[in-house]
Amino acid sequence: MIGKTFTTMLGGRELTLETGKLAKLVSGSVTLRYGDTLLLVTAQAREDLSTLDFLPLTVEFEERHYAVGRIPGSFPRREGRPGEKAILSARITDRQIRPLFPKGYRQETQVIITVLSADGQNLPDVLGPIGASAALSISDIPWAGPTACVRVGYIGGEYVVNPTVEQMEHSDFDLVVAGTRESILMVEAGAKGASEDLLVGAIEFAHAQMQPIIDLILEMKAAVGHEKFTFIQTADLSIDLVPELTTAARAAGLKDALLTPGKKDRGARIKALRDGLIAERVDAGAEDHAAQVTRYKNDFYKVEKAELRRLILEEDLRADGRNTRTVRPIWIEAKPLPRAHGSAIFTRGETQVLGVATLGTERDAVLIDDLTAEKEDKFMLHYNFPPYSTGEVKRVGGQSRREIGHGNLAKRAIRAVLPSFEAFPYTIRLVGEVLESNGSSSMATVCAGTLALMDAGVPISAPVAGVAMGLVMEEGRYRILTDILGSEDALGDMDFKVCGTAEGVTALQMDIKIGGITPAIMREALSQARDARLHILGKMAEVLSAPRAQLSATAPRILSLKINPELIGKVIGPGGKQIRELEAMGASVNIDEDGTVRIFSADGAAGEAVRTRIEALTRSAVLGEEFEGTVVKTTPFGAFINLFAGQDGMLHISQMSEERIQAVEDAMNVGDKLRVKIAGIDDRGKIDLVRPELEGKIAPREPRAPREGGDRGRPPRR
Structure with a gap:
């Protein structure tokens, strides 16, 4: 028989892994079946060493429309660039597997997840990470797995693992958790104001549900796994200069340089100190001068990182002089843009975001065409991260995967407080323009976006704020950091973003750079994040405590009325003649099958005239x-x-x-x-x-x- 099959139960349904049948030339190849959803997952690494100074890992999530029996709607009738859902699904897998590659591993590695069949009930986004874990585990690629990933819902007062699409419609939150046997690696959630305790309980439940999956992959690895190849660690290519540089840098005033206020000034002082130390040690006329300078720079960065971590752990001091629980200074301005429907500037430390809200008709809704049924989304949030926000020069092109991921997190956080379309019949677009970035720009987007909605007069149920938490952990000691800087994100062991109202959490996202953390640390981080969130909400309330009583004067108006569905044809007229005449009066008209008519106009008088005409036509x-x-x-x-x-x-x-x-x-x-x-x-x-x-x-x-x-x-x- 071709192929070997391994099976376990998950959420009352059979999960099957199979290898040796498809794509046999690749290092690791696995098919995964759950219900009638079927994925092919492959893992492959190059033999030669990359010249990049970071792990060159790519994860691709390939959606095939034949998986749901559809022909793509694009002009050439074939799949094009990955859609937003596919990119977000790829990021879930990437964030789970990336922390477990060996330190110094620099061989280009690629994981490709292809959706061969999708049943519309068992979503492939949380199955891809399981397939990737299995493919990497049985391959010859060095990787410290296995890991597992599950979705958890909260339905009727009970946690449910891997709920179906139909069940998720009744869930209080959508939580995705990935982890190893011992700890949690990644968390992502959207919620309707869930309590911190409820979410921690769900994470613990998810970790318990992962264990049979990990057992299954270990069984598969023992049966068909390959021996891992030996790789050259990049650290071995350089002379270890860290001890000498540490002593010299401290003597030259490294601590004072690291505590310099302001990102630019701090960077300039550290660079001057580093270059001075290198100049003392490297002969300018040496034949390998450039190589020696590179080695010293790499090791100086290790010294800088170690000293910052020491200051945090031993002295409760951070790069900008704060302690671990303090939020950076905040200033806010509402309505900086005179013609926008709603706008606000939110600045926290050296991170600044301009939030802009625009209101449109249901015709402005975006059409989502992924492997789920085609549908329209009447709420959009677009996050823009231009190079000037970090003082850099880079090519400006389309949205990066990072921008899509950050925008989706902010969107989930705010969606929970939006009014229903029936109560507020507008399509809403929020844009977060990152003007300055020194850590936590996605959370500043949540704050700026909320303020822009309130400035526009959108009746949200409660303001939402977000904060990014960090972690430094060494030898059993740890400190949780509130409102992290960009440098703390780079040197720290965790990036934990938490969004919510004063009552509860609406979204969270956690990425771990070490082997994982315990639920106890997560509980502490959520508690500290809640204190910071309430502080930020208080600052926002000083400027706008609630949505403005009146819709923005520059926003279009929507009038609604109900007609007999049998009279819809009368409003449309032969060949659409009547509705064209109505729209020529200065308004656009949308008619639902149930007879609901919405009239959209920039001019209130024109909208009233159209409504009067329709009432007369259908009287x-x-x-x-x-x-x-x-x-x-x-x-x-x-x-x-x-x-x-x-x-x-x-x-x-x-x-x-x-x-x-x-x-x-x-x-x-x-x-x-x-x-x-x-x-x-x-x-x-x-x-x-x-x-x-x-x-x-x-x-x-x-x-x-x-x-x-x-x-x-x-x-x-x-």
Whole structure:
């Protein structure tokens, strides 16, 4: 039999790993099946050493439309660049496996996840990391796994592992957790204001559910795994100058340089100190001068990193002089942009974001075309990170994966407090323009975006703030850092972003650079983050404590009304003629199948005029209602009176006068206006009228009986 199969149970469903059947030329190849969702995951490394000074790992998540029986909607009818969902799925896998590659490993490595079948209920985003863990484990690539990844929902007061898409519609949060046998590596969540204790409990539950998966991969590795190849550690290429440089740098004032206020000034002092030490030790005329300088720079960075970590652990001192629990100074400005619907600047230390809110119609919603059903999203958040924000010069192109990931985190944080579309029928676009960045720009985007929404008058349920937490851990000692700097992100062991309202968490994301952390440390970090979040929310409330009472004056207006669904065709008109005439009046019109009509206009008067016209087009006659009507046609037996647009009624000759008349024209002519009242509506919708001033003075006419073939005397409907 071709291939070897390994099976376990997860969430009441069978999880199957198979190898040796597909893609056999690659170092590690695994197919994973869960329900009718099937993935092929491969892992391969180059033999030669990369010249890059970081781990050259790439993870690709390839969605194939044949997996759901669809032809791609693109012009060439084939898959193009990865969509946002695929990029986010690739990042989940990358963040799980990256910390477990050996220190100094620099051989280009690629993991490719291909979705071969998707059943629409078992999402592939959390299955890809399991397949990657299995493929790396059985390959010859050095990697300290296995790991596992699961999704947890909270439904009916109970934690549920890997809930289906249908079950997730009833969940209080969407939590994805990855970890090893001993600890947690990665967490990502969107929630509806969940408590910190509830989330920590879910993470502990997730870790327990991972264990059978890890057992399965270990079984697979023992049966078919390859011996890991030996790689050259980059650290071996350089002379270890750290002890000597540490002594010399401390003597030259490294501590004072590291504690210099301001990112630019601090960087300049550290560079001057470093270059001075190198100049003393490297002969400018040496043949290998450039190579020696590079070695010294690499080892000086190790000295700098070690000294910063020592200051944090031993002296509770950070690079900008704060202690581990202090948030950087905050200043905020609301409505800096005069024409935007809503805008705000949020600055925390040397991180600054301009948040801008724009309101549009449902026609502005973005179409999502991934392996789930095609749908529209009426809330967008776009995060822009230009090179000037860090004082650098780089090529400006499309959105990077990092920008997509940071934007998605901010979007999940804010989505939890948005009003429903029924209550606030606008498509909302938020943009976070990062103007300065020295750590935690995604969390500043959450704060700036929330303020921009409130400035626009969007009725959010509560303000949301975010803060990034860090960790320094060595030999059993650790300190959790509040509101980390960019340098602390680089030198630290954790990047833990937490967003929420005053009541609870709406989103979080955690990445670990070491072997993992315990739930106890996570609980402490969440508690410290809550204190920081409340502090930031207090600063935001000093500028805007709630959404503005009125919608922004520059924002368009949306009027709504409900019509009989059977009359939708009347509003649209033959070939869309009627609706084009309505939109020519200065408004756009959207009509739902249930008869809900939304009128969108920049000019309030134009919107009201369109609404009046639609009301007239779809008005229905009501028994007993009176009108000032116009005679539009006379016949020997009566006159037809126009009551409102598209609706006539018939006034019989016997109801026109107290005296008997021989012809209708003795009482009225076409064009005359007179007061009439609806006296009857038959089963075909035909209307009999009377003159209200003659009621009681003349005998009422008997209601018309339904007649086969219709009433030939009545003109066609207008």
